[in-house]
Amino acid sequence: MSRLLFAANWKMHHGPAAARQVVHEVLARHRPVAGREQIFFPPSVSLAAVLEEIKGRRDVAAGVQNVYWEAKGAFTGEISAPIAAEAGATWALVGHSERRHKFGETDAETGRKVRAVLAAGLKAMLCVGELIEERRAGRTEEVVLRQLDAGLAGLDAATTAQVVIAYEPVWAIGTGTHATPHDAAAVHRTIRQWLTARAPAGARHTIVYGGSVTPDNAAALLAEEELDGVLVGGASLDAESWIRILSTPQPNR
Ligand code: 13P
Numbered sequence: 001m002s003r004l005l006f007a008a009n010w011k012m013h014h015g016p017a018a019a020r021q022v023v024h025e026v027l028a029r030h031r032p033v034a035g036r037e038q039i040f041f042p043p044s045v046s047l048a049a050v051l052e053e054i055k056g057r058r059d060v061a062a063g064v065q066n067v068y069w070e071a072k073g074a075f076t077g078e079i080s081a082p083i084a085a086e087a088g089a090t091w092a093l094v095g096h097s098e099r100r101h102k103f104g105e106t107d108a109e110t111g112r113k114v115r116a117v118l119a120a121g122l123k124a125m126l127c128v129g130e131l132i133e134e135r136r137a138g139r140t141e142e143v144v145l146r147q148l149d150a151g152l153a154g155l156d157a158a159t160t161a162q163v164v165i166a167y168e169p170v171w172a173i174g175t176g177t178h179a180t181p182h183d184a185a186a187v188h189r190t191i192r193q194w195l196t197a198r199a200p201a202g203a204r205h206t207i208v209y210g211g212s213v214t215p216d217n218a219a220a221l222l223a224e225e226e227l228d229g230v231l232v233g234g235a236s237l238d239a240e241s242w243i244r245i246l247s248t249p250q251p252n253r
Helices: 016-029 044-054 081-086 097-102 107-119 132-136 140-151 157-162 181-196 218-222 239-246
Strands: 004-009 036-041 060-064 091-094 123-128 164-167 207-210 229-232
Touching: 004 207, 004 239, 016 036, 016 044, 016 239, 036 091, 044 060, 081 107, 091 107, 107 123, 107 140, 123 140, 132 140, 140 181, 164 181, 181 207, 181 218, 218 229, 229 239
Parallel strands: 004 036, 004 229, 036 060, 060 091, 091 123, 123 164, 164 207, 207 229
Antiparallel strands: none
């Protein structure tokens, strides 16, 4: 049976009270399923509430949506990877499209962040993805591989294999237009080939897809063998919709 990762990126939604309530309802109604893991990425001020709710559930983890690469210092408004780890996070997203395109995060900065996350003992989920004009110009592969190259710079082969990659085409995020399962799988294959060439023989890379995943399209996407899971924004905010995604029938691959 393949392992599937279901990650919920809540972006700037759900303060502690709403976060607690959604996670409580999800976990009460969705019992652990072998081979499936859930990760919640709430706003960091809601992390403690989520952690309290997931206590005792080994199939569920929580993380932060972003970190700064320095460990501490005069960086008002930022949080570091060691501080996130101390607060109980076990994962961190790095290089989300909104960090890159709304906050000007560069490829090189994502690399510094990935290294900081791993050094703090957190698991990293590095997001990559092309803009619509890049896809139309036939540059998807070039852009995604450039982002991978910078995001994973300086890591040895064994460490490279541990980073989870989220392929999130920018044009599919929050638009209601998801990549077709075929197109998503094609980019995953490209990413996997690139990773395989840089990691120890036999390493199994985890690559998840994000961008307008909903209860209605999750089954078709996850039917693609290349997809090891999903990273979901809007459709993860509401317990009902998230439970439907978590309950996607085991793909027949
Ligand atoms: P949506 O699922 O809302 O398109 O967001 C995807 C995303 O950015 C997850 O990180």
